[in-house]
Amino acid sequence: MNLEGTRLVVLSACETGVGLYTNEGVYGMYRGFKQAGVGCILASLWKVNDYATSLFDGSFYNHWLQGKTMRQAHSIAVSMVREQFPNPYYWTPFILIDGFE
Secondary structure (H helix, E strand, O other), X not given: OOOOOOOEEEOOOOXXXXXXXXXXXXEEHHHHHHHOOOOEEEEEOOOOOHHHHHHHHHHHHHHHHOOOOHHHHHHHHHHHHHHHOXXXXXXXXXXXXXXXX
C-alpha cells in the first residue's frame, strides 16, 4: 500500500507503539505504516486509560488543527493530561514517531 503524502496516522489502541527488537530495529505495527510512506505516527506504549486517552486525543487534534505543529500539539496534550492525572502512567504512553513537521 502506498501512503506517501499521509502526514499522520493515529494508532488508537493499546500498545500500538510496541514491537520486537532485532538487529535491524524495532518491528511493530507502526513499521509497516512507515514503510508505506506515512510521515508521522501517534501510538501508545502500554494499555491506556480510556478517559486520559480521550483527553489527550481531543487536545492533540484541537491544537494541531488550530495550526500548532504535531510536536507542539503533542506536548500541550501531554501537559493537559498530566494536570488531571499526575501519575506518569496516564500521560507518558503517548508517543509521536517522526513528528518533524
